[in-house]
Amino acid sequence: MNFLPVLLWTDLLIWLLVLLLVVAAIAARRNEPLRRGWAHVGRNRGGMAAATVLAVFFVVGLSDSVHFRSRIDGANGANGAMPANYAVEVRSLLDLSLGHLRNRPEKSYSEPLALRLYNKDLVQLPDGRQTRDYPRLRYGGSHLDEQGTERGADVAATLARALAAALLVWSACAALLTLGLSRRQGERLAASWRRIWGWECAAGESGESNFAWSAVLAALGGVLLVAAILIALSANYHAFGTDKVGQDVLYLALKSVRTALIIGLLTTLVLLPLAVTLGIMAGYFRSWVDDLVQYLYTTISSIPGVLLIAAAVLMMQVVIDSHPQWFATSAERADVRLLSLCLILGMTSWTSLCRLLRGETLKLSQLEFILAAHAFGLSHRRIIVRHILPNLMHIVLISLVMDFSQLVLAEAVLSYVGIGVDPSTISFGTMINSARMELAREPMVWWSLAAAFSFMFALVLSANLLADAVRDAFDPQIAGSS
Amino acid sequence: MMTASLLSVRDLRVDINRGRRRAPVVDGVSFDINEGETFAIVGESGCGKSMTALALMRLVPAAARLVSGSVHLAGRDLLELTEGGMREVRGRELAMIFQEPNTSLNPVLTVARQIGEVLERQGGLRGNDARARTLALLDAVGIADAQRRLDEYPFQLSGGMKQRVMIAMALAGDPKMLIADEPTTALDVTIQAQILDLLRVLQRERRMGMLLISHDLGIVAEMAQRVAVMYAGEIVEVAGVTEFFAAPCHPYAKKLFAALPDISRRGALLETIPGQVPSVGDWPAGCRFAARCPAAFGLCRERAPEVVAISATHTVRCHLYAASETQQKPGSPRCARDDEAGVFAKSAATWQSSALVDGELDRHHESKQSVLDAVDLRMHFPIRGGLLKRTVGSVRAVDGVSLTLARGRTLALVGESGCGKTTVGKALLQLVGPGSGSIRLAGRELMGLSRREMRPLRRKIQMIFQDPFASLNPRMRVGEIISEGMAALQVVASASLRDQAVHALLAQVGLPAEAALRYPHEFSGGQRQRIAIARTLAVQPDVIVCDEPTSALDVSVQAQILNLLRELQERLDLSYLFITHNFAVVEYLAHEVAVMYLGRIVEFGSVADILRDPRHPYTVALLSAVPVPDPGQRRERLLLAGETPSPAHPPAGCHFHLRCAKVMDICRRQYPESTQLSASHRVSCHLFK
Structure with missing residues (x-):
């Protein structure tokens, strides 16, 4: 084998989550009301566009969650007796596909699409004299001549090529989709095409046929365009510039996606069971259970959150540092710190959702359908599972997505204070944290903040839009009125 | 008359x-409203x-948007x-009272501040002048101890008192015209009677015009001089009140009367109007009532009817009465109540010699076998206070209630809100507790x-609950809702x-059967x-506690539900405890009646x-407070x-002595024992010792 697979804890959990989602999706397909609800989501154009963008982020994040160590003695270590040696560095599928970004470090800051460094440095002139000037980048625009006069033309040509490529791929996708749809519906290609764009409605259509394919295609077009431009430009340039140590900012931004997804998803995985069980129990059983839960969350939420997290993270750090033998690589160590951060964030942020659910449960359990359930002698467990929980799901869903964006932001704040993710972990937080210094210097370095901001913005916005669509579909009051 | 009209x-x-x-x-x-006239608009919700x-x-x-039309108040077009x-104009010439007194007062302002605000705006009164005027207004609307009430907050007032304050606010600007939108719907009958009386007196004193909006034909009969019936956004009939109640013309109005439950229809099916009011935006072309109308003919579905004058004061929007095209009409129209026989039976006899009822009651007598017995049922809910949540008192929601319910019979439990x-009902199902006393169900x-x-x-x-919008889980399909009880109680074990x-x-x-796959909100x-x-019938119960099952419904729908309940009782020999x-x-449904006051x-x-x-003086007062949908029967009310006092602090002695007209000395000291007046009739009152 030429590589050694490495299963980090967060990888395991995130793939488990994916498995869970797949199982849930299969279950939802079988369940008629759920299927109808999701079909309603599918008809929402904004929601489906957001889902497309989100899916791209997920692909990036998941491909960054398959880790391995490659073999260093490679081909010449062919004799089986020798134990194979593997690189200390843990890499992911994403690293593999972004090799050209990863392996072209510059010396320091450079602007997006720049040919020269952002700072003056000693430069050796061809005649041997030394002068202070902006040195040429090692990789950025290295195919151009010394003066870089034809950079504008080259960028324009690259953009045109990217545009053409994006159009080509998009047309291929659209054609495949049309073909697939027409095959399934047994109708002419032109009819399918017109129906995708909503120019023509098939007679007696329902559910799936109304799926907002047009929104998916439009979003896909946008994503493809951006991706094609970035890919084409980053072949010869640093599309988003480089940071202080010369790393490509585009690479950093892409790597940050995984950290954001993990913080957002795994934390909610910790927070959810706590908030839901305790909140429902407090609201449903009342009396001493309620007192207990209330005291618990009042106490937790009255301790300043950052302090609590700081204390927990520092303790965790001490444990990690004093047991180096637990970790084979630095990546594993950073990963455990990331996971513990998720746990700690989850343990401290369940209170608000719990309070919300308690209040709603109190209100629900006064309603007559709960009384009716009692009158039928249903067990407490059944009443909670069948009558209370489903009526809380829209609150859970909405607050989850709100939390997702807030957690991504919280990670940034915590990294700013220095108690966030491991410094070696690339995240939006660490990027923003370093941007603090970069914005203060003169001349200002704005691109790494801009990159982090636009990626985070796209991620959080699409999550929020999708959540809106989901809520519209599943909230009975809203679904009933439309 | 046109020129003289106020509005x-x-x-x-x-x-x-949409x-x-x-x-x-x-x-x-x-429509037009004259000075000193009460004009009522009736109709079902959504009209x-x-x-x-x-x-x-x-x-x-x-x-919403006001699209067109004109509203002339005292000669001025308000829409211009x-x-x-x-x-x-608002407040000074045209004032309004809303339905829900609890939400129409600002909870953080005192009564004096809220009324003072209006006075300052309307008359420029401030300080002591405003206070004196406020006091006068509160006196005018009959608030006892007005001086003290001035500085109280809305939460310290009862519902009836809040509505009085609302009326005082509406009167503060001395309006020429008062709009009352269901002013008593949220109130109890006895309080409703007080408020209606107040409105009548005030209107007479001030010569105000009044627009009364109501769904209750009884209130309309007592209050209005002229009546308009509204259906799906249109006025379909306008008439003087006596004319209207004697001879309604529009089929919808006739149906509304026929759907009213009362004694004369006992034992018979109530008339129902099939379907329901079409929702806004789905109003059919042609006559909007055609789909539910028994007398509809071809023209009704094609063309919207014009307003036809029956007499000088009576107009109707119906093709049946149009002068032309008589040849197409099925039979000749007649302005009369479909239930005329019923009206005569009622006005001639009421309860004095209702042989019908006696016969029916006797028929049931022999099969009287009790299925549910409650003896001395008590439900006291502790009031906790202080740091350690010690019990500092108790709300005596139910305080020694004994009931017997026989198989196949209906026992009505009547009383005002808060009487327990x-x-x-909930205690009988053991849904609240713990309590004391004894409940025996089939032994x-x-x-x-x-x-x-x-x-x-x-x-x-x-149990069947009051609010059909809250009693069905919105996340479950109808089929699941109905089968849940069967599954839980193992009435029917297998899913198929x-x-x-x-x-x-x-x-x-x-x-229809396909309803099983749909959700309640549909x-x-x-x-x-x-x-x-x-859902209730699914487990084949013997006793059903019906907790005001029709109070959230319109008259025509109420009739459908009452018919269904009566039919089921006959078929399945069910016993109902009907809380209402x-x-x-x-009158329509019950065999026995228990009147509750403050937990007893x-x-x-x-x-x-x-x-x-x-x-019992309370029963007498309660009955006389009920508005009767017959303007001929406007009578002096008691x-x-x-x-009603709070059940946390019931008055000493007889609970009713504070409001009783025939109060005696002993009533203030001692709660009366129950006195058996006849085999079936018992009362707790010192008058009958």
């Missing part, structure tokens, strides 16, 4: 946004009554005024059973048999109540005993002063 509305049209299109909610409404009132004040919600000019009647004691021990007995007793049972039950309550209020009934405040329903039963007897010969 004149012509072709008023209000549109409301998704992307706009649809009319009020469509070409015209545009309230929107008409708001349009007159130019206060339509943001989603600027917003600033309209502000001068719903708690009795088994329920009190003190654990949840598990209670489960097998739950089959025998079930349950599906069959669900279809049978849906058929039994008059719903159904109207009446249909939801049918679903709730089907509506005496018309009691003050009078118990057969329906004839209670309604024909009420003895007005009850004050309001």
Whole structure:
């Protein structure tokens, strides 16, 4: 084998989550009301566009969650007796596909699409004299001549090529989709095409046929365009510039996606069971259970959150540092710190959702359908599972997505204070944290903040839009009125 | 008359946004109101009554728009005024009272501040002048101890008192015209009687015009001089009150009368109007009532009818009365109540010699076998206070109630809100607790059973709730809702048999089988109540506690549900404990009646005993407070002063002595024992010792 697979804890959990989602999706397909609800989501154009963008982020994040160590003695270590040696560095599928970004470090800051460094440095002139000037980048625009006069033309040509490529791929996708749809519906290609764009409605259509394919295609077009431009430009340039140590900012931004997804998803995985069980129990059983839960969350939420997290993270750090033998690589160590951060964030942020659910449960359990359930002698467990929980799901869903964006932001704040993710972990937080210094210097370095901001913005916005669509579909009051 | 009228509305049209299109909610409404006249608009919910009132004040919600028409008040077109000019009119010339007193007062301002605000705006009164005027206003609306009330906050006032404060606020600007939008719907009958009386007196004193909006024909009969019936955004009939109640013309108006439950229809099916009011935006072309009209003919579905004058004061919007095209009409139209026989029986006899009832009651007598016995039932809820949540008092919601319910009979439990009647219902099902006393269901004691021990007995007793919008889980399909009880109580064990049972039950309550796959929000209020009934029937109970099952429904839908309940009782020999405040329903459905006041039963007897010969002063007052939908019967009411005291601090002695007209010395000291007046009639009052 030429590589050694490495299963980090967060990888395991995130793939488990994916498995869970797949199982849930299969279950939802079988369940008629759920299927109808999701079909309603599918008809929402904004929601489906957001889902497309989100899916791209997920692909990036998941491909960054398959880790391995490659073999260093490679081909010449062919004799089986020798134990194979593997690189200390843990890499992911994403690293593999972004090799050209990863392996072209510059010396320091450079602007997006720049040919020269952002700072003056000693430069050796061809005649041997030394002068202070902006040195040429090692990789950025290295195919151009010394003066870089034809950079504008080259960028324009690259953009045109990217545009053409994006159009080509998009047309291929659209054609495949049309073909697939027409095959399934047994109708002419032109009819399918017109129906995708909503120019023509098939007679007696329902559910799936109304799926907002047009929104998916439009979003896909946008994503493809951006991706094609970035890919084409980053072949010869640093599309988003480089940071202080010369790393490509585009690479950093892409790597940050995984950290954001993990913080957002795994934390909610910790927070959810706590908030839901305790909140429902407090609201449903009342009396001493309620007192207990209330005291618990009042106490937790009255301790300043950052302090609590700081204390927990520092303790965790001490444990990690004093047991180096637990970790084979630095990546594993950073990963455990990331996971513990998720746990700690989850343990401290369940209170608000719990309070919300308690209040709603109190209100629900006064309603007559709960009384009716009692009158039928249903067990407490059944009443909670069948009558209370489903009526809380829209609150859970909405607050989850709100939390997702807030957690991504919280990670940034915590990294700013220095108690966030491991410094070696690339995240939006660490990027923003370093941007603090970069914005203060003169001349200002704005691109790494801009990159982090636009990626985070796209991620959080699409999550929020999708959540809106989901809520519209599943909230009975809203679904009933439309 | 046209020129003399105080308020004149012509072709008023209000549109409301429905998704992307706009649809009319009020469509070409015209009427006139004279000085000192009460003009009533009646109709079911969703007909545009309230929107008409708001349009007159130019206060339509943001989603709606006043499209066209004119509103002339004392010769000025209100719709042409600027917003600033309209502000001068509101309160000073045109004032409004809203339905829900609890939400129409600002909870953080004292009474004096809220009324003072209006006074300052309208008359420029401030300080002591304003205070004196406020005091005078509160006196005028009959608030006792007005001096003290001035500085109280709305939460310290009872519902009736809040409505009085609202009326005082409306009067502060000395308006020429008062709009009352269901002013008593949220109040109890005795309080309703007080408020209606107050409105009548004030109107007479001040020569105000009044627009009264109501769904209750009884209130209209007592208050109005002229009546308009509204249906689907249009006024379909206008008439003087006596004319209207004697001879309504429009088929909708006739149906509204026929759907009213009362004694004369006992034992017979109530008339129902099939279907329901079409929702805004789905109003059919042609006559909007055609789809539900028994007399509809071809023309009704093609062309909207014009207004036809029957007499100088009576107009109707119906093709049946149009002069032309008589040849197409099925039979000749007649302005009369469909239930004329009933009216005569009622006015001639009422309860005095209702042989009908006696016969029916006798028929049931021999099979009187009790299924449910409650003895000395008490439900005291602790009031906790202080740091350690010690018990500092208790709310005696139910305080020694004894009931007997026989198989196949209906026992009505009547009383005003807060008297504990719903708690009795819940206690019988062991849904609240713990309490004391004894409840025996088919010979088994329920009190003190654990949840598990209670489960097998739950089959025998079930409940239908008041609000069909809250009693069905919105996340479950109708089929699941109905089969849940069967599964939990193992009435029908296998899932496939349950599906069959669900279809049978849906058929039994008059719903199609495919309803099982739909969600509750897809159904109207009446249909939801049918679903709730089907769910209850699923476990084949002997006793059903019906907690005001029709109070949230319109008259025509109420009739459907009452018919269904009566039919089911006959077929399945069910016993009902019918909790209600509506005496018309009691007359129609009940065999025995128990009257509750502040946690105790003050009078118990057969329906004839209670309604024909009420003895307890409270029962007498309660019955006389019920408005009767017959303007000929406007009678002097026994007005009850004050309001129901709090069950946390019941008065010493007889609970009713504070409001009783015949109070004696002993009443203040000692709670009266129950006195047996006849085999079926007992009363707790010192008068009958």
